[in-house]
Amino acid sequence: MRNKKDCKFRIDERLESIFWRKLSCYITRAAVSQLERRYRVLSVESSKGVELLLVPSDAAYTELVDAFCSDVFTVGLHVASVRGDRVLLHLSAGLIIQDVIVRGYLRLPEQLVKKLLYGKPLVVTPRGLELDLSCDPVAVLDSMREFIAWARVKRADGKLLIKPLVDAGWYLRSGV
Amino acid sequence: MGRGIMDATRCHPSHWLRVFEYTPTRTHREIGEKYGVEAFMVYRFEEMLGDLDEVKLLLSLGPQDMMKAIRVNTLRVSAATVKKLLREKGFELKDYWIPYTLIVDHEPFSIGAAHEYLKGYYYVQGPNSQAPVYITDPKPLEKSVDLAAAPGGKTTQIAQHQRDTTPIIAIDKSRTRLAALKNNANRLGVKSIIALVMDARLAPLKLGVERFDYILLDAPCTGEGLLALDTSRRASRRPEDYLDRSCLQIQLLESAVKLVKPGGRIVYTTCSTAPEENEYVVTRILEKYGDALVVEKPRATPPGMRPGLTEYNGVKFHEDVRKCIRLYPHVTRAEGFTICVIRKTASLG
Numbered sequence: 001m002r003n004k005k006d007c008k009f010r011i012d013e014r015l016e017s018i019f020w021r022k023l024s025c026y027i028t029r030a031a032v033s034q035l036e037r038r039y040r041v042l043s044v045e046s047s048k049g050v051e052l053l054l055v056p057s058d059a060a061y062t063e064l065v066d067a068f069c070s071d072v073f074t075v076g077l078h079v080a081s082v083r084g085d086r087v088l089l090h091l092s093a094g095l096i097i098q099d100v101i102v103r104g105y106l107r108l109p110e111q112l113v114k115k116l117l118y119g120k121p122l123v124v125t126p127r128g129l130e131l132d133l134s135c136d137p138v139a140v141l142d143s144m145r146e147f148i149a150w151a152r153v154k155r156a157d158g159k160l161l162i163k164p165l166v167d168a169g170w171y172l173r174s175g176v
Numbered sequence: 177m178g179r180g181i182m183d184a185t186r187c188h189p190s191h192w193l194r195v196f197e198y199t200p201t202r203t204h205r206e207i208g209e210k211y212g213v214e215a216f217m218v219y220r221f222e223e224m225l226g227d228l229d230e231v232k233l234l235l236s237l238g239p240q241d242m243m244k245a246i247r248v249n250t251l252r253v254s255a256a257t258v259k260k261l262l263r264e265k266g267f268e269l270k271d272y273w274i275p276y277t278l279i280v281d282h283e284p285f286s287i288g289a290a291h292e293y294l295k296g297y298y299y300v301q302g303p304n305s306q307a308p309v310y311i312t313d314p315k316p317l318e319k320s321v322d323l324a325a326a327p328g329g330k331t332t333q334i335a336q337h338q339r340d341t342t343p344i345i346a347i348d349k350s351r352t353r354l355a356a357l358k359n360n361a362n363r364l365g366v367k368s369i370i371a372l373v374m375d376a377r378l379a380p381l382k383l384g385v386e387r388f389d390y391i392l393l394d395a396p397c398t399g400e401g402l403l404a405l406d407t408s409r410r411a412s413r414r415p416e417d418y419l420d421r422s423c424l425q426i427q428l429l430e431s432a433v434k435l436v437k438p439g440g441r442i443v444y445t446t447c448s449t450a451p452e453e454n455e456y457v458v459t460r461i462l463e464k465y466g467d468a469l470v471v472e473k474p475r476a477t478p479p480g481m482r483p484g485l486t487e488y489n490g491v492k493f494h495e496d497v498r499k500c501i502r503l504y505p506h507v508t509r510a511e512g513f514t515i516c517v518i519r520k521t522a523s524l525g
Contacts (some may be wrong), residue, residue: 056368095296110291168291172288
């Protein structure tokens with residue numbers, strides 16, 4: 001993409017690379033490469049930091065964003081926010097990796113998913129749960145192996161404390 | 177007369193003002209009192225339907241008489257899968273003439289709170305609201321613009337038809353409403369939308385003329401088609417609302433005419449059955465750009481549809497508007513809608 005110097009939506013290759021690196025904790029190198037070929041990540045500054053938006057890699061998207069830059073409200077999927085050194089993954093980031101996720105996830109049965117979708121923390125016994133807690137945050141999957149939340153998971157007294165950071169129930173709670 | 181109304185009156189040449197002149201009788205007043213609507217509305221509905229018994233049937237409808245529907249997000253999942261998953265939770269669903277639409281006959285809890293909704297499997301959308309995009313079937317690679325896009329129901333439906341492969345420019349002048357579009361697109365996983373905050377009347381100036389293949393204009397309207405669903409709207413309509421809305425609609429449709437390429441289509445639709453907001457608006461545009469435009473019959477015709485009105489309130493409209501589609505609530509048991517498909521046959525030069 002040829003960035004217009006004055007366009008607030010731009011490709012910042014450093015942030016794009018940080019985003020893919022963040023996702024590489026959850027998926028294989030080959031899956032990251034495939035996603036990198038398929039999508040580009042645009043950055044836009046907000047009052048709180050930088051927002052990352054994922055668009056198909058088709059040049060038409062970035063050309064249109066460049067052309068109408070001053071009027072663009074949003075584009076593609078809002079996949080992450082950057083706050084200082086931290087990259088906060090959004091629900092849409094989970095959506096694009098759910099089919100290829102291999103690490104850093106926790107799969108919950110439906111009755112626990114229901115509780116999590118109220119945005120409340122859970123305390124569960126890990127026995128019998130499919131999990132790999134090697135990434136932070138952890139991607140929470142439902143019984144169909146579909147992504148429903150990003151959560152922080154802590155082990156304490158043989159149990160897991162699952163604190164949702166952002167969960168699909170937000171769509172309901174936010175009233176949209 | 178307020179300034180807004182004076183501006184609206186200027187939109188309408190004097191020989192067209194007859195469309196907005198209503199002369200209700202005592203009978204209209206009596207029926208109006210019974211059903212909680214203004215007498216001029218009863219007069220208008222009789223002009224539209226030609227039969228007071230049918231008017232009474234229309235006005236007798238309440239939310240309980242109207243179908244509720246969801247549009248399955250076929251980018252993620254099939255209608256059969258959603259039907260199975262929701263039935264397991266106690267929802268009663270039935271198929272509709274649109275293959276990805278399911279009618280909700282019974283919900284044990286709000287269908288907008290189901291886990292499947294949160295996962296983006298569907299969008300809660302009135303059955304007739306799904307017709308404009310379905311019957312015009314925007315194809316992948318068609319460059320599309322949605323001129324009054326928020327909260328994104330029809331924009332994401334276009335993405336579904338185009339398999340989320342082609343950029344869709346979604347315009348709305350409200351940032352608040354565009355935030356709702358953003359959330360809906362994110363929930364549904366639609367990646368192809370570029371949302372612009374803009375007054376759609378300025379779109380040809382900003383986006384360029386004759387660049388797009390498919391323009392959807394679900395124009396801001398009086399919401400007359402929603403009277404049964406939202407009874408609070410019944411008593412709030414005023415004659416000047418029709419003058420005012422149709423003025424804006426003409427300006428927006430003119431924008432669409434400028435944006436669309438020769439050979440491209442405009443889908444003009446409102447959640448209103450008011451001829452003032454539909455056949456009249458299209459007639460005014462055909463009057464101005466008739467050499468370059470034709471009204472087309474869509475590829476599919478919804479059950480219960482009626483043709484556009486070529487005459488209303490003693491005024492004749494363009495003959496072509498007969499090809500528009502009218503969906504009345506008392507016939508379809510869903511929100512009232514009017515749809516006109518206009519093809520541009522030549523450049524405006």
